[in-house]
Every structure is written in C-alpha cells, then in structure tokens.
Amino acid sequence: MAQTTAEPDQNAEQAEEAAPDINSARAADGHRWETRDVEDPFDHFGIPAEDARGLLADMLLYRRFEEKAEEAYAIGKIGGFCHLHIGQEAAAAGCIKPLRSEDYVVTAYRDHTQALAKGVEPEAVMAELYGRRDGASGGKGGSMHIFDKSVRFMGGHGIVGGQIPLAAGIGWKVHYREEDEVVVCFMGDAAVNQGAFHETLNMSAIWQLPVIYVVENNAYGMGTAFKRVSKLSVADRGKGYGIPCSSVDGQDVLATYAHFRDLVAGVREQGGPRYVDVQTYRFRGHSMSDPVSGTYRSKAEVKSATEHDDPIALLRDRLMDADELDQEALEEMDADARETASAAADFADESPPPDPEALYTHVWAEVNEHGRLFFDGRDRPEGL
Amino acid sequence: MASMTYRAALNEALREEMERDPDVFLMGEEVAEYDGAYKVSKGLLDEFGERRVVDSPISELGFGGLGVGAAMAGLRPVIEFMTFNFAFLAIDQVINAAAKMYYMSNGQFPMPVVFRGPTGAALQLSAQHSQACETYYAHAPGCKVVTPATPADAKGLLKASIRDDDPVAFMEGELLYNFKGEVPEDDDFVIPLGKAEVKREGADVSIITHGKMLHVALQAANKLEEDGVEAEVLDLRTVRPLDVDAILETVKKTNRAVYLEEGWSFLGVGAQVVTLIQEEAFDWLDAPVLRVTQADVPMPYAKNLEQLAKPNADRVVDACNKVLYR
Ligand SMILES: Cc1ncc(C[n+]2csc(CCOP(=O)(O)OP(=O)(O)O)c2C)c(N)n1
Ligand SMILES: [Mg+2]
Numbered sequence: 145m146a147q148t149t150a151e152p153d154q155n156a157e158q159a160e161e162a163a164p165d166i167n168s169a170r171a172a173d174g175h176r177w178e179t180r181d182v183e184d185p186f187d188h189f190g191i192p193a194e195d196a197r198g199l200l201a202d203m204l205l206y207r208r209f210e211e212k213a214e215e216a217y218a219i220g221k222i223g224g225f226c227h228l229h230i231g232q233e234a235a236a237a238g239c240i241k242p243l244r245s246e247d248y249v250v251t252a253y254r255d256h257t258q259a260l261a262k263g264v265e266p267e268a269v270m271a272e273l274y275g276r277r278d279g280a281s282g283g284k285g286g287s288m289h290i291f292d293k294s295v296r297f298m299g300g301h302g303i304v305g306g307q308i309p310l311a312a313g314i315g316w317k318v319h320y321r322e323e324d325e326v327v328v329c330f331m332g333d334a335a336v337n338q339g340a341f342h343e344t345l346n347m348s349a350i351w352q353l354p355v356i357y358v359v360e361n362n363a364y365g366m367g368t369a370f371k372r373v374s375k376l377s378v379a380d381r382g383k384g385y386g387i388p389c390s391s392v393d394g395q396d397v398l399a400t401y402a403h404f405r406d407l408v409a410g411v412r413e414q415g416g417p418r419y420v421d422v423q424t425y426r427f428r429g430h431s432m433s434d435p436v437s438g439t440y441r442s443k444a445e446v447k448s449a450t451e452h453d454d455p456i457a458l459l460r461d462r463l464m465d466a467d468e469l470d471q472e473a474l475e476e477m478d479a480d481a482r483e484t485a486s487a488a489a490d491f492a493d494e495s496p497p498p499d500p501e502a503l504y505t506h507v508w509a510e511v512n513e514h515g516r517l518f519f520d521g522r523d524r525p526e527g528l
Numbered sequence: 529m530a531s532m533t534y535r536a537a538l539n540e541a542l543r544e545e546m547e548r549d550p551d552v553f554l555m556g557e558e559v560a561e562y563d564g565a566y567k568v569s570k571g572l573l574d575e576f577g578e579r580r581v582v583d584s585p586i587s588e589l590g591f592g593g594l595g596v597g598a599a600m601a602g603l604r605p606v607i608e609f610m611t612f613n614f615a616f617l618a619i620d621q622v623i624n625a626a627a628k629m630y631y632m633s634n635g636q637f638p639m640p641v642v643f644r645g646p647t648g649a650a651l652q653l654s655a656q657h658s659q660a661c662e663t664y665y666a667h668a669p670g671c672k673v674v675t676p677a678t679p680a681d682a683k684g685l686l687k688a689s690i691r692d693d694d695p696v697a698f699m700e701g702e703l704l705y706n707f708k709g710e711v712p713e714d715d716d717f718v719i720p721l722g723k724a725e726v727k728r729e730g731a732d733v734s735i736i737t738h739g740k741m742l743h744v745a746l747q748a749a750n751k752l753e754e755d756g757v758e759a760e761v762l763d764l765r766t767v768r769p770l771d772v773d774a775i776l777e778t779v780k781k782t783n784r785a786v787y788l789e790e791g792w793s794f795l796g797v798g799a800q801v802v803t804l805i806q807e808e809a810f811d812w813l814d815a816p817v818l819r820v821t822q823a824d825v826p827m828p829y830a831k832n833l834e835q836l837a838k839p840n841a842d843r844v845v846d847a848c849n850k851v852l853y854r
Contacts, residue, residue: 223831224652275652275830286654286829302656303614304586337585338617365586367562373585439561497832507825519794520824 177393185462189402193468197477199241199397200459200469203233204481206257207456209266212485213256213273213287217432221493222273226287227254231427234455235360236261238392238400239328239422242408248296248314250307251330253288254360255300258330263295270488276495283498284506305331305338308357312344315353315416326411327355328404334365336381337373345385348417356407356418357382360394363423366430367440382419394424395453398462425449501525530713535705537679538568541686542606544715546576549604552690555582555591556608556645565610566646566705592618592643596625596695599641604690609645612661612699618643619664626695627670639670642689644698647675648740648790649827651703652834658827660791662739665697666768666800672696672721673767675739679709681765684719692721701740722769726778730758733848734778736801737788738764741839745788748844759848767797775801776809783814784851788844793821815851820844 182188186196210228217226229236232254240249240261249262259269264280272279273287280290280297288302298314301307311329318325335341336359348355361378363370374381382389392403400422407418427450429436437443463469504524508517511528518524532540546552554569560583563570573581584591588609595605609615615622622643629637649658666673672694676682682700689696711717727742728749735745742763749759762778764771779785785805787798798819805817823837 224654224829225657275833281829283830284655284828284833286652288656289654289829302654303617305617306656334586337587337590339587339589340617365557366565367558368583372561372583498828498830500832500836502830503823503825503828503833503836518824519792520821521793521819522823 177396177399179393179399180396184466185398186466189398191398191401193463193466196398196459196463197469199237199401200456200463201477201481202237202241202261203397203456203459204478205266205484206233206236206260208481208485209260209270209488210256212489213270214432216273216489222287223275224286225253226273226432227430228428228432229254229257231449231454232360232362232394232424233257234397234400235358235394235422235424238394238397239358239404242401242405243326243328246296247325248298248327249330250298250311250314250327251300252304252307252332252335253300253302254332255288255290259290259292259297259300262297264290264292264297266484266488267491268292270492271495274492274495275497276492277498278491278495282502284502305335305340307331308335308338308340308344311355311357312348312353315348315355316351318354319351324412325354326408328358329355330358330360332365333359333361333363333370333378334368334373336378345382345387345417345419349386352415352417354411354416356411356416356420358420358422361421361423362426364426364440366434367438369440377421379421382421387417387419389419389421391421391423394422395455395458397455397459425453504528529710531708532679532711533705534679534682534707534709535566535568537683537711538686538700539570541683542569542572543575545687545690546572546580551602552604552606553580553582554606554608555584555595557584557586557610559583559608564608566702568705569608588614588617589621593621593625595641595643596621596629596639599639600629600637604640606642606644606690609643611645611657611702612647613657613659615643615645615661622665622671622695622697623668627668630694631670638693639695640693642696642698644686645700646702647699648701649838652829652831654829655826660789660822662699662767663791663796666797670694672769674698674721674765675767676700676765677704677740677742677763679707680711681719683711684717685721685765687718688721691718699739704740719765721766722771723766724762724764724771724774726760727763728759728761730760730782732758732782732784733852734760734762734782734785735788735844735848736762736764736775736778736785738767738797739790741788741790744839744841745844747841748848751841751845752848757848757852770800772804772808775804779805779809780812783812785817786844786847786851787817787819788839789819789821790839791822792824793819794824796821815853818847818851820847
C-alpha cells in the first residue's frame, strides 16, 4: 500500500477534493481493492451464496441494532459513552464468524456488534446499554464493558490498548494447556501507538501465542487521522516482531471472512500469532457525543464512504447481481433484523435496574473473615 | 471581573502563559486540530502554531515522559491527558521520573511540567472512566496536586502551576467545564499553590473538601442552613502542598469537621486530613471527624447504582448532623 508523508493540512485538502469511489481515506493512497471487482465473488472467496446470505443477515442485524441504540441514546435510555460500529459491520461478521464457539474474542469499547457476532444475545447487549439487571454485565459495565463468559466474549475494554495484553494472556492459557482454541483481539488503529501493543506483539511472537491481532483500521482515532500520528501504515506497524502481517478489505465481508477462515485454520494448526490490518470506515461520530465530520474529516469523505463503501450494500448488490437474493427476500431479512433489534430494546426497557444491593457485590471474590475490605463507612447488605 | 466558564478560564490561563513564556507548550491527544477533547485548548493551535500546540498519538507513557525530558532540558511543558483515567499509563513517568528527578539529581533538574486533565466521574462513564485520581499523585513526595473547583481558581492556579518548578498534577473536572463564575481581569492573576480558601463562612461545623466536590459541599451547607446550622466550607484548592493552617483554623473555629471527597476513602485525601486534625487539633474537637466519599466500589454504569456510589449533599448533611450529635 502506498505510503504518504504528506503534511496534515495537505491530507485534509486531498480528502476534500478527492471525491473517490472508495473509502477516501484509502483513495488518498490511490488504492482500490481489486477483489471488489471479481466476476464471481462467491466462487472467488469460496463462500457459497447461502453462507453469504447468512453474513448479510448478520450485518443487517448489527446495523439495525446500532440504529436502535442510537435512537435509545437520543431519548436518554442509554447514557455515558456509546460508540457505534455502523460502517464497520463486516469486521465483526468477517473476523468472528469463522471462529468456533470455544474460541475467544476480546475487544475495546466499540464492542456491541462484536458481542452479537460472538453469540451474546441481543437482549443482553441492549439491556447492558440500558444499564439494566439483565444486561450481559448486570448493568454494571455499560456500553464499553460487555462481557459474556458463556460465549467466551472476554470484554469490551475502555482504555485504548488495554485489551491487547489480555489477549496474550488468554492465548497464553491456550498455549499452556496445549489446547487448540484461537483468540481474536480487536483494537482500533490508534491503539498501535500504545506501548502495550508493541510489548504484547513481541511476547506473542516469542511464545507463538495463538492470537490474531486485528486492527480495525477506520483511519481515525477520535478526531485524529492515523496519518497524522504514524509515519508508517497500520499494516507496517505490525512488522518487526516476526509475526505474519496482512491487510484485508474490511468493507468486503466476503474478503474478510475468507481471510479469517484461512488465518484461523492456520493458527489452530500451527500456532500464532497473526497481525491483520482490516481496512474499514466509521460512518458515525467517534461516540454519540462526537461529530460525524469536522476538522478531522470532511463531509464529502463520509458521504463518499457511505455511498461506495457500505459493507451491507456491497454484499447485497453482489447477491442480487448473482440472482442469489431478490428484493422480497432482502426486505424479509431486514424486517427480521429490525424485529430482533426492537425486541432487544423492548426487553431492555422492561428489565429492571440492578438491585441497589448490587453496588457492593463482585467487588471482591469473597468476603474475608479476618480483615475488613470495605472502608466507606456506609451500610451494606448483610454479609458484605 | 469577567464572567466566564471554567473551560474558558483554563483556556485564558494557557493562552496568557504561552504568550508570556515561549518555553511553554501544550501537548496531548486531540489538543490541536480538535481543540481538545473538552475544548479547553480551543483556538490555541491557530494562535501559537503546530510547534507549540501538538497533537500526540495515543501514547500516554511516551508523551508523558517526553514532557519530563523536555522539562529536564529547560522547557515548560503542559501535558494534557484526555482524562486522568488514561494517565495511569503514564504514571511511571510522573512518579518514577518527574517526582524524583530534582531529588535524585541533587537539585540539578527542577521539573517544571504540568500534567493536566479532568479527574473524577462525569455521568455513567462506568468503572474505567470515572476515577478520582488525586491520591495516587499526592502520595508521592515531589509531585504537587492542584484541584480547582471554580473558574477563578482554575485560571489562577493553572498559571501558578505552569510557573512552578515542580511537577504538578493539575486535576480538572469534566462536569465543571461549563460552570460559570467571576474571574479577575488581570493577566497576571496568579493564585499561589498551597492556599486553601474558605468558600462559605459558618461557625457550627466545617466541611472540608477539594475539587468539584466543593459544589456538593456548598449545596449541603445550604440545606443545613435551612435547618439553622451554619456550615463553614473550606476548599483546599491544592491537595499538596496542603494548607495545614487553614484546616486547623476552621477546625478550631467550629470544633467539628467532615471531609468530603469524590474518590475512595481508603488512604484518601480525607484520611490524610483527618490524621492531621487529630495530630494537631485533637483538643479542639467536639466529635470524631467523619468522611463522605465514593462508595468503596468501582464505579458502576447503571444510573441508579452510580447515584448510590457517588457522594452527595444529603450524605454530607447526614455526616454533619452526626458530628453535631443532632
Ligand atoms: C489510554 C487511553 N487514552 C485515551 C482514551 C480516549 N479515547 C477513547 S477512544 C479514542 C480513540 C481511539 O481510536 P482507535 O483506537 O482508532 O479506535 P476507534 O475509536 O477508531 O474504533 C481515544 C483517544 C482512552 N480511552 N484510553
Ligand atoms: Mg480508529
């Protein structure tokens, strides 16, 4: 991939005038994925149309789910920080769906749809966003901290880069017990500037930990273009540790799925780690309280990306072009997605807030008989 | 006097100090192009350019340490942490390098660096984004801790911190940025570090606090007033240096005290203040000193639990009534 050393202001200008036909953050590099234009994508990627329809249904659910969350946030049902994954759905489906249920996923705070992809119930995710008792984390974690041990979804983590060493630890367990599970660790592009990233990649390489480090490279941190804070591309930042590195078109769910299907199989057989630059684009603001565009990226760029790089539209068109999907089936699929998202919201709405006593539960694994653990001088539930 | 927000007061302080001293620069995540995550540095990039207002990568340990090195070499860095929750990544450089450099080098390297950003909880940001971090920094000899609660204090104390030759953890409050107040219109308005201020006079009980809890203390004092109790509210303004005289004075005046802080109780700022009071004003006390703090748990997300976890005016009123034996 072409590198740019352009000054920040030049970048902004390029983005403004580019009017590119793909994600303009990439267009500035003059790059277009050839696989977008392959004749028979299902054959090319080895994914039967039937499975592709499944991926479309998955991504539609993620989209409708996030739109529902967006709505709920606007009317105050969800509070705090809420980071939507809209635009990046192919990364959730493509990187996670090739996994087995006993494999692990760990991620950052933009975690709703990855949770769904790993099998956390939509009701449990939405109830967590609402801060309710039936949420995946009992309402204690919120949007950024979805956890579900039962499906090996190892959490949404709020400190940029904080989850990366955790992934190595999970991989360490697999290596230690000589199991064959695979760990997928998501992070944003901005996380590659954290020391934890570099320390972890090195450790993972020397111990061959079965972890696939996935950079969801949406080209921006909050309001900072990756190019302004890195001399090298995301792909190149993983180099130098002896880990196989690759890049994939993260708006193309077939490409992403096929790539991960192969990577996961490879890691399971030969051990890890791997490093993947999944090139994607965020269609909304960084979080619900941030602007969609502004000084850091232009309206035109966002518009172009939503028009030309929508992962859902891309797969829909491919299926329709191949007569593998008609309008009616699409509408049915979408209605199902909306229905599931709505049902999740209704469920969340009806779930009660956590019991007040929950304030003091799960702080400590058990109450110590000898010493005192709590020091706030307040009344606490019996036994704590 | 000019009426302005806490955010604008900080912005003015930065602008004035950068104008006054070319060695002052601002570095941190999103401080330049984005005007700061909380818009504190709005307009500074345009005014001072990219050399002095610098967007960093998300590398807290790196740019925190860069600030320390730049201070060793003679600059006066202002390092912005988007919030102090993220400064945990950099605390090695703050404690192991900044706080000890002057001492280890036998005075060769003063450390005029300011680490600033919001501390404490906003609304429903959950466990990793809602921590009051004062104690971690105040614990280490060599590191000053400043916690302004009003626009005037924010401005005067930030200017003093930038001019100070020791490392300062300058801790703001996310919920304070929009808070308005009167600020003196003097571009040399500096409030010395280590001076507390009585924000409300009263003879019956002292509520001692720091940072944004000042506003909770004042609320509590108003409630107590309706009940015929006159509470004095002492705002430490800087946690370290600690204005011992002001603490002892208010305790000797009212003979009863409550410490209010946003963070956890265990080894908290209040623990230090209570120790000081019993060591140096024991005979003046008519009741044990009580503390009101966050519940001794990580901050939960759910609204109802978060409200339960946070200290509030009613809890302060209760504590005051207890020390008044009412
Ligand atoms: C250590 C740390 N520093 C700063 C932040 C504030 N913050 C949250 S997300 C973010 C941008 C991260 O961007 P990226 O890693 O690219 O992920 P994306 O949001 O694009 O998914 C920042 C600066 C944080 N949560 N943790
Ligand atoms: Mg990003």
